[in-house]
Amino acid sequence: MILSRTTQYAIQALIYMATQPRGVKILNRNIAESLGAPPTYLAKVLQNLCRGNLLYSYRGKQGGFCLQEDGEKITLMQIAVITEGHGFTKDCVLGLKVCNDAVPCPMHKQWHPIKQEIVKLLENQTLDTLSTAVMSGKYQLADLPTALMSGLKSHG
Amino acid sequence: MILSRTTQYAIQALIYMATQPRGVKILNRNIAESLGAPPTYLAKVLQNLCRGNLLYSYRGKQGGFCLQEDGEKITLMQIAVITEGHGFTKDCVLGLKVCNDAVPCPMHKQWHPIKQEIVKLLENQTLDTLSTAVMSGKYQLADLPTALMSGLKSHG
DNA sequence: TGGCATTAAGATAAAAACATCCTGTATGAT
DNA sequence: ATCATACAGGATGTTTTTATCTTAATGCCA
Numbered sequence: 251m252i253l254s255r256t257t258q259y260a261i262q263a264l265i266y267m268a269t270q271p272r273g274v275k276i277l278n279r280n281i282a283e284s285l286g287a288p289p290t291y292l293a294k295v296l297q298n299l300c301r302g303n304l305l306y307s308y309r310g311k312q313g314g315f316c317l318q319e320d321g322e323k324i325t326l327m328q329i330a331v332i333t334e335g336h337g338f339t340k341d342c343v344l345g346l347k348v349c350n351d352a353v354p355c356p357m358h359k360q361w362h363p364i365k366q367e368i369v370k371l372l373e374n375q376t377l378d379t380l381s382t383a384v385m386s387g388k389y390q391l392a393d394l395p396t397a398l399m400s401g402l403k404s405h406g
Numbered sequence: 407m408i409l410s411r412t413t414q415y416a417i418q419a420l421i422y423m424a425t426q427p428r429g430v431k432i433l434n435r436n437i438a439e440s441l442g443a444p445p446t447y448l449a450k451v452l453q454n455l456c457r458g459n460l461l462y463s464y465r466g467k468q469g470g471f472c473l474q475e476d477g478e479k480i481t482l483m484q485i486a487v488i489t490e491g492h493g494f495t496k497d498c499v500l501g502l503k504v505c506n507d508a509v510p511c512p513m514h515k516q517w518h519p520i521k522q523e524i525v526k527l528l529e530n531q532t533l534d535t536l537s538t539a540v541m542s543g544k545y546q547l548a549d550l551p552t553a554l555m556s557g558l559k560s561h562g
Numbered sequence: 563t564g565g566c567a568t569t570a571a572g573a574t575a576a577a578a579a580c581a582t583c584c585t586g587t588a589t590g591a592t
Numbered sequence: 593a594t595c596a597t598a599c600a601g602g603a604t605g606t607t608t609t610t611a612t613c614t615t616a617a618t619g620c621c622a
Binding site for chain 2 (some may be wrong): 596597598599600601
């Protein structure tokens, strides 16, 4: 598994939010329901994304979460860096603490280009592209296709 | 992290064994020391590799572990399948239980080719190639270069 | 102002991964 | 035979990740 469960929730949640009308506050409860994710855990993840400045949060009645301005430009890499920590793209595939061009593990040379492709992919995929794909109805965001589809339909 | 710590230990251990003269029994204790891995934990990993038919084990005095015949042809994929379980190459990058060409997540199309490259790499890398690289002295197998190097030197 | 809905945050719990411990069993050497 | 050595396997402990619970803080609205 390349991304932790936490990061997967974060990405799913943000894509979901990008499918919703911009500027409207979205409840944690609704996101969790649409994704089939544990609400209390997702709340922590969203909190973390707020600290990472990808989201705004508003308390009280009429509160909820909102994508930051230019939210659709957010990349998967930005998300992953917040949830997995910096340097998760730098880890040695064999787990060595020090592994670089100068002092490589025996897989370093072969693994490096693939790692680069993963990085490039994560950097190229934006919430814009992904949410558009989901809204087309051809791609599922969670293991609850009916729940999600109905959720999308009710909003647009 | 693409491979679990357990898989990393397994790969490191097998590469190390492939650097040693074939047919000679190798002690868990020595492998662990050379890799800087916890000996009792490594023992479990090696046990598992025996069940997976990559190693032979011998008990009692003069006992130890031996690479299976044709051990140098073992691929990283064979190892990973044993330690991570089948289907670890089939996991959806967003964590969906069902995600395939027919019912894809919004990342499926973009992720698939990279996943294929990872699979191909793991299938192409053999203990032969990797142990040869390590024996050349240009590549480190553990975060204990001096310990490993001296270990290799003492055996040829 | 009081009541309610919502996120924030800290404590706690559960599960999985990682690691250790102890006893059993096989095997070669004395 | 007995002993020392090394793997096997089960129980236990620790750490990290994932998940839940509870209380506080905030803000809307009547």
